[in-house]
Amino acid sequence: MRLIGIGVGPGDPELITVKAVRVLREADLVLVPVMAPGEQGRAESVVRAYTGKAERVVFALNDRGGVTERRAAAWDEAARRVLRAFAEGAGTVAFATIGDPNVYSTFTYLAQTVRDLSPGVEIESVPGITAMQDLAARSGTVLTEGTESLTLLPLTGGAHRFTKALRDSETVVAYKFGAVADEVLAAVKDAGRLDGAVYGARLGLEGEAVGPAGEIDGPVPYLSTLIVPGRRTTRGGML
């Protein structure tokens, strides 16, 4: 009994690994998280480019609060679906997740719930390209070079930690940038680091937005990513 979290990348069906495609095709059951039963999610679109066997499980992906009853109930229900598959003879269940299954992923919660209910299940994961990496490539932004450090954080934790990261780290990447975009852009400007900063949303999908953070004019989608690159004066130090 193996439950495998599969990173399917940021949304572009080509930005999935060869391994992820193989494991999705070999799995006895492929689960895809959706926000509503009748709605195809991003992970599902990628999965369906390679296999027809995607079964939806409803997650409250966009809840902005903490661990709500509703979310815990969703994890429990998904976990029970996984265990039922094993009881019915499945050897391998794959759970497809946008990005990477070990980076801010729903898979973490599902895996823990399954582990709690049935400690004998083996939990594995296959890495995937993150939105940060996709935005770097699409915007022509170098994330790190030489001895630079990179700090990644979601802005659901508040803009305060972001401002601190701007002082402490060469490159700063923020997820869920949309809700506090004004405050965050002001902080980037105050730090004199707007030059080279880029943002992006819906990467590789219809309605993609990618551009310089300094040209933002109006609201930004909630799930936007912001990259503030390190300041570079030379062509680099260490590789």
Next chain:
Amino acid sequence: MRLIGIGVGPGDPELITVKAVRVLREADLVLVPVMAPGEQGRAESVVRAYTGKAERVVFALNDRGGVTERRAAAWDEAARRVLRAFAEGAGTVAFATIGDPNVYSTFTYLAQTVRDLSPGVEIESVPGITAMQDLAARSGTVLTEGTESLTLLPLTGGAHRFTKALRDSETVVAYKFGAVADEVLAAVKDAGRLDGAVYGARLGLEGEAVGPAGEIDGPVPYLSTLIVPGRRTTRGGML
């Protein structure tokens, strides 16, 4: 004239994206960095799993100093090889790089040298799985969940910044861990964060080493990665 940096992942030929495979196959020339002309590099092994057209360019990848004359000369020579290919009619030159072309990659320096010599060349990149993500998957380590932040830094910058990151960030990932392993492990222990910390080297290759950082006994390869995960007490907050 397009120069495309292709992330081929950490070493396992399956951990390359579908897009990277396509672009490698479509490119007129595929360059792979090696440390010596007679030696197959990691990037080349992955490339050769999908196409025969890999041409070696010698880079001093493992130099531990700053920007040496020798390194700058290597970038210049590689850049001239790229420009010669364009002069001979190539439309697209791909440069394969381990990991991701925008994360501590030789590609950054090559791209800048090409841009300096010939501003008309379009520079693109295709993201790749990083060693951090591969180690997380292989060791069963969640990199980030909820509102946690992650700081990534190379230890060539010294262990001081690492100790600071241990205080400021939930998850801390260090590259090039081998050279200062004793000092760094002591810092992790002092911070009370050895529990759950893992290290890895030669991921997906012969001689792979992956294990708990607390069980390290003896020297660690220079190019090792260390993950110190955040402390988690619940089954998470925000997704």
